[in-house]
Structures are given as structure tokens and as C-alpha cells.
Amino acid sequence: SQQGEEDPQALSIQEGENATMNCSYKTSINNLQWYRQNSGRGLVHLILIRSNEREKHSGRLRVTLDTSKKSSSLLITASRAADTASYFCATDGRDDKIIFGKGTRLHILP
Amino acid sequence: GAGVSQSPSNKVTEKGKDVELRCDPISGHTALYWYRQSLGQGLEFLIYFQGNSAPDKSGLPSDRFSAERTGGSVSTLTIQRTQQEDSAVYLCASSSTTPGTQYFGPGTRLTVL
Numbered sequence: 001s002q003q004g005e006e007d008p009q010a011l012s013i014q015e016g017e018n019a020t021m022n023c024s025y026k027t028s029i030n031n032l033q034w035y036r037q038n039s040g041r042g043l044v045h046l047i048l049i050r051s052n053e054r055e056k057h058s059g060r061l062r063v064t065l066d067t068s069k070k071s072s073s074l075l076i077t078a079s080r081a082a083d084t085a086s087y088f089c090a091t092d093g094r095d096d097k098i099i100f101g102k103g104t105r106l107h108i109l110p
Numbered sequence: 111g112a113g114v115s116q117s118p119s120n121k122v123t124e125k126g127k128d129v130e131l132r133c134d135p136i137s138g139h140t141a142l143y144w145y146r147q148s149l150g151q152g153l154e155f156l157i158y159f160q161g162n163s164a165p166d167k168s169g170l171p172s173d174r175f176s177a178e179r180t181g182g183s184v185s186t187l188t189i190q191r192t193q194q195e196d197s198a199v200y201l202c203a204s205s206s207t208t209p210g211t212q213y214f215g216p217g218t219r220l221t222v223l
Contacts, residue, residue: 031209042114042201042214043153088152092209097166098143102152 004089004101012107019076021104023089114215131187135204
């Protein structure tokens with residue numbers, strides 16, 4: 001069964017607005033990662049946050065992690081057309097296996 | 111340097127035939143993962159290789175699926191007696207640390223007629 005579950009399943013926003021996606025998971029984790037996928041092919045790593053970290057930034061990306069609620073959020077600020085993609089969270093636990101959620105499809109409207 | 115490569119990029123086969131999908135990881139990466147993604151869905155974990163350890167096969171959906179990794183490098187995913195529900199994109203990823211950032215190949219789109 002899948003560990004992470006993203007919310008919402010789909011999101012459409014106007015270019016320039018901020019986009020927020022959430023990920024919830026069930027069991028203890030070591031790390032949580034966010035990936036982007038364009039056109040249903042290979043995924044690209046965006047950011048990794050460790051279980052002892054609460055927030056991390058990378059360019060226009062901001063990731064938060066709340067281990068007490070077993071949830072994470074990905075914020076993309078000042079969205080651009082090129083941000084249109086599917087976004088997945090991935091978690092790893094004691095067995096080092098990395099499990100992905102079902103993803104959020106983000107559509108940036110011109 | 112070269113990224114993860116997969117071949118073929120597309121494969122169309124008839125129900126009941128066997129198929130082999132190949133993954134060339136990034137040189138030096140000790141961990142290799144196979145995932146399956148059906149249209150519009152998330153990634154389904156299939157199998158995980160780490161160095162010389164026994165692979166984690168817990169995600170393989172049936173005994174028709176098998177995978178091997180030769181010499182700690184190239185991996186082949188074999189699906190025997192393919193079924194229509196096997197149609198999906200099969201993605202391979204490798205990483206240098208376990209667990210760590212995964213580098214994905216472009217995938218193989220398998221269509222079973």
C-alpha cells in the first residue's frame with residue numbers, strides 16, 4: 001500500500017499565484033522528498049527534508065514537515081506556466097524503501 | 111555525466127508474450143528501484159536492489175514479474191505471459207545513497223494488446 005497521499009488531487013491556479021500541496025503519510029519516516037513529473041515520464045527530484053527538520057527552502061519552493069501530524073506541504077511561490085506538472089511526495093522508513101503517493105496535478109493558467 | 115537510461119522507450123506486445131525491460135543506472139549508484147505507473151496514477155513500488163544485498167521484491171504484483179541486476183549495474187525487469195493490466199509506464203531510478211535522492215530514467219511505456 002502507498003505511504004504518502006497528496007492533497008488535493010488536482011489544482012488549477014493563475015500564473016503568479018502561490019500553489020500549496022499537502023502530503024500525509026502513515027508510519028514513521030527518516031526523510032520525505034518531493035518530486036515533479038512532466039508528461040508522465042521520468043521524475044525530477046525537487047527537495048528532501050529530514051525527519052528532524054521542520055522547514056526547507058529551495059528557490060521558489062518551500063517545504064514544511066510536521067512529524068506529529070505526519071504531514072508535509074510544498075509551497076510554490078509566484079507560479080509560472082512551466083510549473084505545470086504532477087507533484088509527488090515520497091517517504092522512506094526503516095526498510096529504506098521509498099514509497100510514492102498518487103500525486104497532485106498542478107495546472108498553471110495563463 | 112550520463113543519467114539513467116531505459117530501453118526500449120516504448121514496447122507493444124501481445125497478451126501472453128514475455129517482455130524484458132532494461133535499466134542502465136548512473137555509474138556508481140548502488141541502489142536501483144523499479145516502479146510502475148498506470149495512466150494518471152502514482153508510482154507503484156515493484157522492487158529494490160541495494161548493493162550485494164538480497165533485493166526487496168515485496169512490490170512485485172505476481173510471480174510473472176521478476177528482476178535481476180547483473181554486476182551491480184544494469185537491471186532487467188521481466189514480465190512473463192503479459193496481461194492487459196500490465197500496460198503501464200515502467201520507471202527505473204537509481205541513487206548513490208540509501209535512501210537518498212533518486213534519479214529517474216525516462217521510462218518504458220508498455221502496451222499489452
